Amino acid sequence: MKKQLVLLIILGFVSLGIYAQELLVQDLKVQGNKRLKTTFIKSISTIKAGAALDSAVIKQDIIRLKRLPSVAHVYFQVFPAEDNQYNVFYNIEENFTLIPSANIYTTNDDEFAYRLGLYEFNLLGRSIAFGAFYQKDIYSSYALNFRAPFLFSNKAGLAVNLQDLTTQEPVFFQDETANYKYRNKSIEALGLYQFNFTNRLELGFNYFVEDYKFKGENVNNRPELNVNKWLVKGIYEYNNLDYCYQYISGFKSQFNFQYVTSTNDMLTDFFIGWNDFFLFKRVGEKGNWANRLRMGLATNNETPFAPFSVDNNLNVRGVGNTIDRGTGVIVLNTEYRQTLFEKDWFVLQGNAFVDAGSWRNPGGEVNDFTNSENVKVYPGLGLRFMHKKIYNAIFRIDYGYGISKNATKGFVFGIGQYF
Incomplete structure (x- = not known):
């Protein structure tokens, strides 16, 4: 050094x-x-x-x-x-880059579920990512992904994604929460371009079919949908992050924008956009302070199928699986990561975090963000078990405890850092 x-x-x-x-x-x-x-x-x-x-x-x-x-x-x-x-x-x-994955978990209804996958992140020795997964969570799902950021030159590349995802989704009406069988079949193609060291762009389209079928007896005549849609997608990223094994420092901003148009005249076109701001700072030799701020808005349609969700695995640890939806979002995740043990390839990392967020109700107003019913605050603790020479080989476990109104608590498991 x-x-x-x-x-x-x-x-x-x-x-x-x-x-x-x-x-x-x-x-x-x-x-x-x-x-x-x-x-x-x-x-x-x-x-x-x-x-x-x-x-x-x-x-x-x-x-x-x-x-x-x-x-x-x-x-x-x-x-x-x-x-x-x-x-x-x-x-x-x-890094070792041929990574199998095997996740086993239970749903809210105690149904046994799993996801098996295999991804290669260095295909042909040119940092091309290619892989697939199969998921069984009440229903069968699969996805196939290809990403080659330097396929055409040292600046231009291509990404292609195929997906057939079927899940059980809660949909929130004024007087009840209904369960739907939700299926999304899609094909996506994106052009990738790096302007310089810190700035890059992804631009492309996605054609998909959404199918919502009501589960159980539909006594209230709730809507069912089967709609073909086109989606134009753009991602602009400023990335000035520096990595040193498990430690990260610097700033990154990623802006996502999507415009969705439907082939069904009964459904209006809409947009959705959000920006993620990341700030990482080294603290001493073994500490890392990590922050993510997400701010997003979508067309403010009064619909039970609003695009932003409140979910354990996306934004607030301990809150539950898709407990609410909205047409606007503000979420702050902040955590301190401390290396507790490190020897050769193995790292044990602990973290203390606070996840806080708020949502705008479908068809609601800006002041929904300050409504106590919509504000979620969840502090918690977690552990990371990490392999330094296998890409993204991080098994995480977090426990979040809600301190806001109507709060819950619970464990969240996953692969990779939460953000």
């Missing part, structure tokens, strides 16, 4: 032009990689043979490589070659 600091200081002088004679890169060499292709690493790196030796450019390359699912860690070295030229070495520590 001290050697790298000295190198950064020296290179900083170079990039400021203090040396009269410009130092050049003779070659970029890559070491330590086994499955990740050297040609791919060089293609997405900014440092090239013949370019000026610049510490800022090297630092950006290192951060970019650490963001790849296939990279656990990377560091650089600089060695003199000849005639004021230097060789730059990128030393790669790879």
Whole structure:
């Protein structure tokens, strides 16, 4: 670490032009990689043979490589070659990227459920993600996903997703909560483009069929739907995060916008948009403060099928599974993560969190966000069991305890950090 600091200081002088004679890169060499292709690493790196030796450019390359699912860690070295030229070495520590998943859980009705999947995050050694899952939760579901951010160049790529998801969904009417069998069959294609080190765009479309069938005897003649829809989707992201194994620092903002049009004249077109703000800060050697703020709005239709939901697995730990819906959302998740034990590849991390949020009722007003019926506040504690050399190999368990009106409490399990 001290050697790298000295190198950064020296290179900083170079990039400021203090040396009269410009130092050049003779070659970029890559070491330590086994499955990740050297040609791919060089293609997405900014440092090239013949370019000026610049510490800022090297630092950006290192951060970019650490963001790849296939990279656990990377560091650089600089060695003199000849005639004021230097060789730059990128030393790669790879993640294991063929990841099976097996989740077992119970629903509110104590039905046994599971999800089995397999994903490869470094297909062909070019950081391409490809995989699928099968889910049995009362009904059968599956999905197939492909994502290649550098398929066409070091800036342009493609993502394609197929899904056939069937679940039991609660739908909230004024006088009752009804259970529906909900099925969503969709195909999605997105173009991916990176403008520069921190800014990227996803733009594409999704064609899907939504089917809501009432479960049980429909004594109140509740609506049932089977509708073909088109969705235009855009994601704009500013990402200035830096990773060091389980620790994250920096800021990220991700804006999502969708416009949905229906082939059924009885259903109006609508939009939905939200922005996630992330702020991470290292605290000492073993601490990490993590924050996520989500703010979103949708067309304010008075409908029981509102797009924003209050859910354990999405926004408020301990609140329950899809307990309410709304056409607007404000949620803040803040937690302090502390490494309790670390040895070789294994990390045990503890966290203390507060999840707080509020929703606008379908057809409601802005002051719904301050209505005590809609405000949820849930502090809690959790544990993370982590493998440092397997991508996203984080098993988490959290316990949230509500302190707001009509609060509940409960455990939430999952794979990966909550946010």
